[in-house]
Amino acid sequence: MKKYSLIAARLIGQPMFKLLAKIEQMEKEGREIYHFEIGDTDLKAHRHIVEATKLALDNDHTHYVNSMGIRELREVVCEHTEQTLGFRPSIEQVLIMPANGIIDCVMRCVVNPGEEVIYPDPGFSTYIAVTNYTGIKKVGVPLKEDNAFHIEVDEIAKRITDKTRLIVINSPQNPTGAVLKKQKLEEIAMLAKEKNLYLLSDEIYSRVVYDCVHYSPSVVDQCKERTIILNGFAKSYSMPGWRLGYVIGPEELIEKMGLLFQTMYSCTPPFVQYGGISALQGNKDVIDERIQQYKTMRDLMVKKLNEIPGVSCLMPDGAYYVFPNIKGTGMSSAEFADFILERAGVALLPGTCFGEYGEGYIRICFTRRLEIIEEACEMMKKVLKQEASCRRY
Amino acid sequence: MKKYSLIAARLIGQPMFKLLAKIEQMEKEGREIYHFEIGDTDLKAHRHIVEATKLALDNDHTHYVNSMGIRELREVVCEHTEQTLGFRPSIEQVLIMPANGIIDCVMRCVVNPGEEVIYPDPGFSTYIAVTNYTGIKKVGVPLKEDNAFHIEVDEIAKRITDKTRLIVINSPQNPTGAVLKKQKLEEIAMLAKEKNLYLLSDEIYSRVVYDCVHYSPSVVDQCKERTIILNGFAKSYSMPGWRLGYVIGPEELIEKMGLLFQTMYSCTPPFVQYGGISALQGNKDVIDERIQQYKTMRDLMVKKLNEIPGVSCLMPDGAYYVFPNIKGTGMSSAEFADFILERAGVALLPGTCFGEYGEGYIRICFTRRLEIIEEACEMMKKVLKQEASCRRY
Numbered sequence: 001m002k003k004y005s006l007i008a009a010r011l012i013g014q015p016m017f018k019l020l021a022k023i024e025q026m027e028k029e030g031r032e033i034y035h036f037e038i039g040d041t042d043l044k045a046h047r048h049i050v051e052a053t054k055l056a057l058d059n060d061h062t063h064y065v066n067s068m069g070i071r072e073l074r075e076v077v078c079e080h081t082e083q084t085l086g087f088r089p090s091i092e093q094v095l096i097m098p099a100n101g102i103i104d105c106v107m108r109c110v111v112n113p114g115e116e117v118i119y120p121d122p123g124f125s126t127y128i129a130v131t132n133y134t135g136i137k138k139v140g141v142p143l144k145e146d147n148a149f150h151i152e153v154d155e156i157a158k159r160i161t162d163k164t165r166l167i168v169i170n171s172p173q174n175p176t177g178a179v180l181k182k183q184k185l186e187e188i189a190m191l192a193k194e195k196n197l198y199l200l201s202d203e204i205y206s207r208v209v210y211d212c213v214h215y216s217p218s219v220v221d222q223c224k225e226r227t228i229i230l231n232g233f234a235k236s237y238s239m240p241g242w243r244l245g246y247v248i249g250p251e252e253l254i255e256k257m258g259l260l261f262q263t264m265y266s267c268t269p270p271f272v273q274y275g276g277i278s279a280l281q282g283n284k285d286v287i288d289e290r291i292q293q294y295k296t297m298r299d300l301m302v303k304k305l306n307e308i309p310g311v312s313c314l315m316p317d318g319a320y321y322v323f324p325n326i327k328g329t330g331m332s333s334a335e336f337a338d339f340i341l342e343r344a345g346v347a348l349l350p351g352t353c354f355g356e357y358g359e360g361y362i363r364i365c366f367t368r369r370l371e372i373i374e375e376a377c378e379m380m381k382k383v384l385k386q387e388a389s390c391r392r393y
Numbered sequence: 394m395k396k397y398s399l400i401a402a403r404l405i406g407q408p409m410f411k412l413l414a415k416i417e418q419m420e421k422e423g424r425e426i427y428h429f430e431i432g433d434t435d436l437k438a439h440r441h442i443v444e445a446t447k448l449a450l451d452n453d454h455t456h457y458v459n460s461m462g463i464r465e466l467r468e469v470v471c472e473h474t475e476q477t478l479g480f481r482p483s484i485e486q487v488l489i490m491p492a493n494g495i496i497d498c499v500m501r502c503v504v505n506p507g508e509e510v511i512y513p514d515p516g517f518s519t520y521i522a523v524t525n526y527t528g529i530k531k532v533g534v535p536l537k538e539d540n541a542f543h544i545e546v547d548e549i550a551k552r553i554t555d556k557t558r559l560i561v562i563n564s565p566q567n568p569t570g571a572v573l574k575k576q577k578l579e580e581i582a583m584l585a586k587e588k589n590l591y592l593l594s595d596e597i598y599s600r601v602v603y604d605c606v607h608y609s610p611s612v613v614d615q616c617k618e619r620t621i622i623l624n625g626f627a628k629s630y631s632m633p634g635w636r637l638g639y640v641i642g643p644e645e646l647i648e649k650m651g652l653l654f655q656t657m658y659s660c661t662p663p664f665v666q667y668g669g670i671s672a673l674q675g676n677k678d679v680i681d682e683r684i685q686q687y688k689t690m691r692d693l694m695v696k697k698l699n700e701i702p703g704v705s706c707l708m709p710d711g712a713y714y715v716f717p718n719i720k721g722t723g724m725s726s727a728e729f730a731d732f733i734l735e736r737a738g739v740a741l742l743p744g745t746c747f748g749e750y751g752e753g754y755i756r757i758c759f760t761r762r763l764e765i766i767e768e769a770c771e772m773m774k775k776v777l778k779q780e781a782s783c784r785r786y
Contacts, residue, residue, distance in 0.1 A: 268636070
């Protein structure tokens with residue numbers, strides 16, 4: 001008899017966390033590491049959110065609550081959606097749960113093993129991890145640098161088969177930072193409608209845009225038919241450790257997802273949910289100010305990367321990653337990431353963590369203090385120059 | 394094409410949460426309800442745990458962390474296990490995650506759809522919910538009142554087939570309050586060893602025992618071969634809303650479970666984990682004192698229930714539920730629960746929420762203030778007497 005289930009044999013997790021463990025070990029051995037691998041920021045959590053969470057703890061919001069989320073937060077999410085996307089979902093269309101888990105819940109509730117999901121490649125690693133362990137077939141749509149990593153509607157269309165159940169899109173996109181235009185999103189929504197498919201719109205970076213506007217394909221059906229919005233607080237409100245997100249979708253599907261979440265986790269901590277209320281109701285200027293800080297970091301990062309021989313980097317419109325081309329160094333993505341970690345002490349992710357079309361690229365999360373960005377890029381430049389001159393002889 | 398996956402069609406969730414939503418609605422309509430349905434307490438969270446969680450928030454423990462759990466908490470769990478069970482697991486044997494999710498993770502990592510899990514019936518509803526949605530075959534072992542709801546080793550043994558992969562036991566037990574003796578637990582561990590099966594020991598109520606001692610079957614293999622301990626903070630430390638638990642098992646299995654947890658939820662909130670450290674390291678007297686309070690509540694509840702015609706109730710040795718026999722009322726469990734909710738405003742759970750062998754019983758969580766227990770039992774007695782006299786004419 002086998003020791004583990006088929007599921008266990010197929011688990012790959014998120015490669016980022018594997019690297020995290022390796023780096024933890026290096027640091028324990030005394031190495032100083034520049035951290036650009038994780039989608040998180042150096043900056044502290046916003047004070048009003050921390051205080052709201054603490055107040056909820058003091059007010060004994062520490063008991064079991066409705067597994068769909070507390071009513072107050074669900075209502076604030078409806079309100080916020082009306083303000084930002086122009087339609088107000090019903091409260092039954094809203095489920096509060098950790099954002100990463102939404103990918104797992106959506107896929108498992110609408111796709112059977114052997115059926116197909118279309119998703120962007122390179123794309124967020126959890127899309128791959130979930131399809132992998134569940135036995136769902138993943139069908140990647142290549143994102144190309146010469147198209148600024150924008151997904152093409154006809155590239156999606158030609159991959160639809162009679163086994164396709166779900167299209168996943170992500171704008172602003174991880175890892176490329178591409179932000180899709182309104183018209184393209186509407187075309188994708190119309191394609192999903194025409195083909196009678198679910199459309200998961202991962203909008204986790206919706207607040208993180210620079211000099212452009214975030215649009216959602218959900219305006220076409222207001223999440224009543226097939227569009228499912230994934231959103232959360234980790235990226236837009238610097239709340240990664242709260243593990244708080246929300247999903248808006250068709251009522252019946254949301255009920256199913258709620259049952260799955262309940263079976264696994266009962267409910268989301270209530271005091272954590274009060275933090276979320278504070279985030280959505282808080283002063284928007286505080287959030288905007290932070291996005292401006294990110295923009296300064298982005299600009300410096302792109303400038304410095306483009307000074308490194310063999311590296312070229314596009315300017316991303318959203319999210320907080322750059323996805324530079326490193327093909328000119330002669331190394332593969334994995335070789336580059338290993339080399340830079342060992343030699344420059346800079347932790348970043350190979351593009352292949354995000355799919356096969358990530359080969360030749362690396363992902364850098366740039367929401368770090370400016371001096372750190374300067375130093376790390378200088379280190380990278382130095383070791384790459386050394387390496388290049390060694391090779392020459 | 395079907396609208397949902399096979400998984401979605403099989404989801405049943407935890408019946409308790411369905412009732413919770415119904416009660417929420419009744420209360421919105423102005424009804425006053427006595428709450429005895431949820432496995433939670435009226436009492437506030439312990440102050441030192443709340444303060445530790447708040448301090449962690451202030452100290453910016455709000456970022457992503459190792460998905461296996463923060464090292465500090467994992468080490469404290471090792472320490473605590475050594476103190477309470479007499480063996481010290483390696484840190485790689487410990488994974489921090491919500492306790493309810495452990496059931497899902499263990500079952501999915503070791504059992505394939507169509508294979509079998511043996512579990513106590515009546516038993517915690519998540520055992521049933523997970524087997525149901527995953528397509529794992531559930532094989533219930535009846536717990537009998539005339540045996541004080543203790544599980545019998547030969548009753549487990551005779552249900553083992555070549556498809557059995559996992560035995561689940563739970564002591565102190567939900568919903569019956571039965572606490573298994575050391576010898577019986579060792580016999581079960583030896584049976585699992587002999588038949589080469591995994592053994593999930595759900596010890597979530599390990600601290601909640603009255604005048605007796607909690608034993609664990611894990612002492613046989615120290616969780617190195619097949620025994621998996623599920624534990625958490627909700628029940629023993631009055632921390633339901635933290636959604637914090639831990640699992641101790643064979644290193645390789647724990648790694649698999651960590652990958653599954655990571656794929657779904659990335660990590661457990663770090664500030665929540667600091668609350669857990671404070672719970673395990675805090676003054677044990679504070680916890681013991683609360684268990685003494687529970688005992689007083691238990692004694693009153695059992696006494697009052699036994700004064701109600703048609704109801705008889707054993708004295709539980711652990712957990713915080715009573716599981717009275719209501720067969721003398723002539724109602725089914727579901728009828729009784731509905732009747733008592735409607736007529737007496739008392740919320741409790743029909744025994745059938747916990748499996749087919751729960752028919753004829755109800756579950757009452759007794760960790761409520763004494764005057765609430767008095768009032769609710771008086772109300773129940775009154776409406777049941779009225780009903781009985783109506784029937785007579």
